[in-house]
Structure formats: structure tokens, C-alpha cells
Amino acid sequence: MTREILAVALLAGFGLATGSVAAGPAEDLKVYQAYFEQHFPDFTPEDYTRGMYNFSQDKRAQYEAIMEFPPYEMAVEEGQELFATPFANGNSYSNCFENAGIGIAQTYPRFDAERGKVMTLGMAINDCRVQNGEEPLDVVKGPLVYIEAYMSEAARGKAIDITVPDDPRALAAYEEGKRIYFTRRGPRAFACYHCHWEAAGARIRGNELSPARGQAANFPAYRSKWGEMGSIQRRFKGCMEEFGAKPLKPGGEDMANLEYFHRRLSNGIPLNAPNNRF
Amino acid sequence: MPYPMISKNVALAAVFTVMHVVTLPLMAQEGKGASAAATGNGPEAAVEQGKAKAIELCQGCHQFKGADQAGTVGPPLLAMKARFPDPAKLRALIYDAQKASKPYTMMPPFGRNGLVSEQDIEHIIAFLYTL
Structure with missing residues (x-):
């Protein structure tokens, strides 16, 4: 599919295209993957996780030098400690996540059939807290992001695997994320x-x-610009602000649906988070 | 008001004159780095003001002489007089590239969304014609 046809289908005639073609998340993913494979034919799945550093030798060298002593390691340690610390009621995060939270981060966001909505990893962490009588945390930075960093480290290398179950509400959330995108x-x-x-x-x-494909494999990340860790929603918000748009609200449903669609673009790419970005 | 629909035959000089009268108060309000040369209303001042606007708004995506942080998203701005002999074409592109070029283009609709005034566009065109 040429760039022009795809662009027209996705932007100008978006409603028409989705209304007239029996496309779904599975067909979409094939089209999207093909687009990036065509534009970056030499990329390995790991290359996609290197994002912008694929395009500048100088920045790539700086990135690799920083990664010799990654700036996110303290966050991972702190996250591990927070994850293991019991709540006031004696429960802990491992009561909320399968396999004690190990090797599962690559499957978030998930569609939650019980709640009928998309749950990002951040939302799942906060949900666990609230179920156990604790206050929810900020979803863009701080302790919640450290827990995300720990859970991501515990799943590093696993292929991103975001599913859209056969449920009209899941499909609607996916389509909404796509529309926002x-x-x-x-x-x-x-x-x-x-x-x-x-x-x-x-x-x-x-x-x-x-490239969009691979971006979500790197978050949460320590950004030099922030001087600290941030979630993918922090990056989305900053991106929108940088070009003068009113950002979506972190933690809100629109952001969750956007994150769902965006992370699914990286399906098959090995999780390489937490990571470091300039 | 569909600015690109303005007759292609409107002389550039006439546009300058009229627009200066209309938008002078606005320009004074903005007052960004207004030098003695830049506040004049001759063709050289137009080029200077256009260059300042181009550096502010165009170099993010386009390379051109005088841009020191040029992006590579859009085509380089070269030989503009030869490539766009009709200023109306450039005017329409800067005003709303979605209409004048491709509906899915990445180029912002600078005029339609008020990122530049109509006078700014004339200044930018005057500068582009020096490239």
C-alpha cells in the first residue's frame, strides 16, 4: 500500500475508510507493520527499540555511553521495594498481579472485561492500591512509575503482546485510540x-x-530533559504541548485508549524498558 | 474568508501597501525584535521580516539559506522564483496546504489557523523569492 493511499485512508477519509472496509485490529496491524517494514527494510525488532538513535551516529554513541551506567536503575530498585512493601491491610501488589508481577508488563494495556474499559499498567497499579484502601498515585512520574519500571525490567526482552479481545467494547476502545492517534x-x-x-x-x-513502531517498547523511561523517570503518558502529554496542542489528560480514558492503540503498534517488538532518552 | 481565492493578478506592491495600513497596529503590538530596517515598508524590509518569520516557522521542516537548525521533513526551499513563478500558488500553500496541496499533508495551515498574518505571508514570499 502506498504512503498516499494509507495516509488518505487514515486521515482525510478516516470515517469512510473504517466504515466501508471490514478492517479490524488484526488487519490493521498487518498494514501498519508493512508500512514500517517498507520504510525501514533493514530494521531488526531490536532496532525499533532504539527509536531516534537509529538515525544519528553521534546521538547513538552518546546513548550507548549513557547506557553503560543506566540512569533508571535506582528507579527499578525503588520500584522493586515498593512492589514488595505490604499495604496497611497486609496485602501487597503481588495480590493483584499474576505471577507476582514478573514477566507480564509487555501485556499492558489490557482490555478489562469486568470494568468494560482499557486498563493501562499505571491504572492497574492504582486500582490495586484503591482495592486495598490506599490512595492512588500520580500516573506520569514518581513512585507509580518506579513500580512500572520494576515490572518492565522483570519483563525485558518479552515481545510486546497487546490483544484486543472479541468484545465490542474492546473494539470500540481500540477504534477510539486509533481515532485519537x-x-x-x-x-x-x-x-x-x-x-x-x-x-x-x-x-x-x-x-x-x-518511528511509531517500537516507541512503546521503551517506556517508562528516564529522560535527561526531565531529569527523572516518566511514563509514556507523560511523553504523550509533552509531545502534544511541544507542538502547541491541548494535551489529553494523563490517567483519563482518552489517554488509556491512545496508549492501548499506540502500544499495540509495537506488538512483536521486544520490551526494552525501562530505557533512557535524551 | 478564503484568502487563497484572492485574484492572482493582485500586484505584490499593492498588497503590501494595503496590508501595511490594515495590520500595522497588530505588528506594533507583537513588536518582536523590530529593528529600524524591519519596521520600514520597502521591499528590503519585507525580505528581512520574511526571513525572520521563515526562521521562526519554516526551518523546523525545511532547509534554506540562512537557516541554521533546519529540519528535513519538507523539501528544501531552493530556486523558489523558478519553481513558483506565481506568488498566488505560494500564498495558497502557506495559507492552507491541506487545501492547496494534499489533504493529508503535514504542513500546518499557517494562515487558516492564525499562525501568521496575511502580511506575514507576503513577507515570507518576498524572502522565499530571494532563495
Whole structure:
């Protein structure tokens, strides 16, 4: 499929395209994967996790030098401790997550049939807290993100595996995330699509644009710009703000659906989180 | 108001004159780095003001002479007079590339979404024609 046809289908004629073609999440993923394979034919699954560092030798070298002593390791340790610390009622996070939280981060966000909505890993952590009488935490930074970092470290290398179950509510959440992804926003009228599909690998000013596929395999991440850890929703929010759009609310349903769609774009890519970004 | 529909035959000079009268108060309000040359209304001042706007708004994606942090998303801005002999074409592109070029284009609708004034567009075109 040529770039033009795909772009028209996804942006201009979005409603028409989804209404007239019996496409679903499985067909979508094939089309999306093919798009990136066509544009980056030499990329291995691991290359996708290197994002923008595929396009600048200089930045790649700096990134690799930083990774000799990764800045996220303290967050992983802190997250591990938090995960193991009992709540006031004696329970702990391992009462909420299967396999004591080991090797499962690559399957989030998930559609939760009981609640009828998408649960991100951050939402699942907060849900666990609230079920056990604790206050929910900030979903963009701080302790909740450290727990995400620990759970991600405990699943590093596992292929991202986001499923859309055969449930009309799951499909609706997926489609909503997709609609948000391809919606132009802000005065510059950029959709996520523009920078991270069409212009992936090119530069905006001095910054190489990472391909959408693989981005979600790296979060949570320690960003030098933040000087600390942040969740993928923190990155989404910052991205929208950077080009002058009103950001979606972290922790909200729109963000969850966007994260669901976006992380699914990385299905099959090995989780390489937590990670480090400039 | 569909700005790109303005007659292609409107002389550039006439546009400058009219728009200066209309938008001078606005320009004064913005008052960004207004030098003596940049506040004049001759063709050189237009080029200078256009260059400042191009560096602010165009170099993120386009390479051109005078841009020091140019992006590579869009085509380089070269030989613009030869490639766009009709300023109306450029005007329409800058105003709303979704209409003037491709509906799915990444280029922001600078004029339609108020990122530039109509006078800014004329200045940018004056600068582009020096490239």
C-alpha cells in the first residue's frame, strides 16, 4: 500500500475508510507493520527499540555511553521495594498481579472485561492500591512509575503482546485510540501519524523523529530533559504541548485508549524498558 | 474568508501597501525584535521580516539559506522564483496546504489557523523569492 493511499485512508477519509472496509485490529496491524517494514527494510525488532538513535551516529554513541551506567536503575530498585512493601491491610501488589508481577508488563494495556474499559499498567497499579484502601498515585512520574519500571525490567526482552479481545467494547476502545492517534490537533494541525509515520527518520529542527513502531517498547523511561523517570503518558502529554496542542489528560480514558492503540503498534517488538532518552 | 481565492493578478506592491495600513497596529503590538530596517515598508524590509518569520516557522521542516537548525521533513526551499513563478500558488500553500496541496499533508495551515498574518505571508514570499 502506498504512503498516499494509507495516509488518505487514515486521515482525510478516516470515517469512510473504517466504515466501508471490514478492517479490524488484526488487519490493521498487518498494514501498519508493512508500512514500517517498507520504510525501514533493514530494521531488526531490536532496532525499533532504539527509536531516534537509529538515525544519528553521534546521538547513538552518546546513548550507548549513557547506557553503560543506566540512569533508571535506582528507579527499578525503588520500584522493586515498593512492589514488595505490604499495604496497611497486609496485602501487597503481588495480590493483584499474576505471577507476582514478573514477566507480564509487555501485556499492558489490557482490555478489562469486568470494568468494560482499557486498563493501562499505571491504572492497574492504582486500582490495586484503591482495592486495598490506599490512595492512588500520580500516573506520569514518581513512585507509580518506579513500580512500572520494576515490572518492565522483570519483563525485558518479552515481545510486546497487546490483544484486543472479541468484545465490542474492546473494539470500540481500540477504534477510539486509533481515532485519537490519527486526529489532527492544535494550531499546527499535526496528528501523531504525521511525525512518527510519514516523517519518521527525518528531522524536526535538530531532532530525529522516531518511528511509531517500537516507541512503546521503551517506556517508562528516564529522560535527561526531565531529569527523572516518566511514563509514556507523560511523553504523550509533552509531545502534544511541544507542538502547541491541548494535551489529553494523563490517567483519563482518552489517554488509556491512545496508549492501548499506540502500544499495540509495537506488538512483536521486544520490551526494552525501562530505557533512557535524551 | 478564503484568502487563497484572492485574484492572482493582485500586484505584490499593492498588497503590501494595503496590508501595511490594515495590520500595522497588530505588528506594533507583537513588536518582536523590530529593528529600524524591519519596521520600514520597502521591499528590503519585507525580505528581512520574511526571513525572520521563515526562521521562526519554516526551518523546523525545511532547509534554506540562512537557516541554521533546519529540519528535513519538507523539501528544501531552493530556486523558489523558478519553481513558483506565481506568488498566488505560494500564498495558497502557506495559507492552507491541506487545501492547496494534499489533504493529508503535514504542513500546518499557517494562515487558516492564525499562525501568521496575511502580511506575514507576503513577507515570507518576498524572502522565499530571494532563495
